[in-house]
Amino acid sequence: xxxxxxxxxxxxxxxxxxxxxxxxxxxxxxxxxxxxxxxxxxxxxxxxxxxxxxxxxxxxxxxxxxxxxxxxxxxxxxxxxxxxxxxxxxxxxxxxxxxxxxxxxxxxx
Amino acid sequence: xxxxxxxxxxxxxxxxxxxxxxxxxxxxxxxxxxxxxxxxxxxxxxxxxxxxxxxxxxxxxxxxxxxxxxxxxxxxxxxxxxxxxxxxxxxxxxxxxxxxxxxxxxxxxxxx
Numbered sequence: 001x002x003x004x005x006x007x008x009x010x011x012x013x014x015x016x017x018x019x020x021x022x023x024x025x026x027x028x029x030x031x032x033x034x035x036x037x038x039x040x041x042x043x044x045x046x047x048x049x050x051x052x053x054x055x056x057x058x059x060x061x062x063x064x065x066x067x068x069x070x071x072x073x074x075x076x077x078x079x080x081x082x083x084x085x086x087x088x089x090x091x092x093x094x095x096x097x098x099x100x101x102x103x104x105x106x107x108x109x
Numbered sequence: 110x111x112x113x114x115x116x117x118x119x120x121x122x123x124x125x126x127x128x129x130x131x132x133x134x135x136x137x138x139x140x141x142x143x144x145x146x147x148x149x150x151x152x153x154x155x156x157x158x159x160x161x162x163x164x165x166x167x168x169x170x171x172x173x174x175x176x177x178x179x180x181x182x183x184x185x186x187x188x189x190x191x192x193x194x195x196x197x198x199x200x201x202x203x204x205x206x207x208x209x210x211x212x213x214x215x216x217x218x219x220x221x
Binding site for chain 2: 030031033035041042043044045046047048088092094095096097098099100101102
């Protein structure tokens with residue numbers, strides 16, 4: 001079945017630095033979704049990308065979907081302490097939303 | 110509007126017992142999915158229901174089962190509990206599987 005891999009597993013940054021997490025799928029995705037889970041919380045939907053090469057922005061967050069629709073990335077510019085949490089990508093595989101292992105972001109003030 | 114509601118929030122059970130978890134999706138959402146989250150395995154897909162039918166199932170043993178009622182509320186049951194079943198069980202609903210999911214706060218199950 002489909003596998004969704006995310007790197008890095010952990011990232012520690014100084015507040016103000018940029019952060020990027022990468023997501024790769026073993027198969028072509030119809031779409032990719034991104035979620036954020038704060039410590040002790042539950043995943044919260046951030047965005048969905050559908051088109052090949054699509055780029056979407058949400059304030060300091062930039063999401064990209066690869067041309068082959070097999071990879072995606074999330075880039076955060078000038079991180080803040082409120083960005084702390086685990087970021088998951090997820091791809092649809094025959095109706096099942098399969099999650100990557102997530103990247104946990106720590107931000108030092 | 111109200112979010113996804115999961116009950117109970119916390120549960121402690123003994124090995125060999127069974128447990129039933131409940132999920133009330135957002136009004137109008139007909140798709141309900143269940144996930145098991147553990148530190149080592151991340152978010153693992155259990156099953157997905159749509160209009161009372163199980164459409165997809167993950168790679169979990171038959172001890173894990175679920176159902177969905179006509180009002181879209183869903184339950185999952187785990188029989189003959191094992192220590193390794195200790196996890197956060199998350200329910201998520203969506204209008205269609207092509208949209209983002211809204212997760213509940215989860216049920217933290219501890220098996221002792």
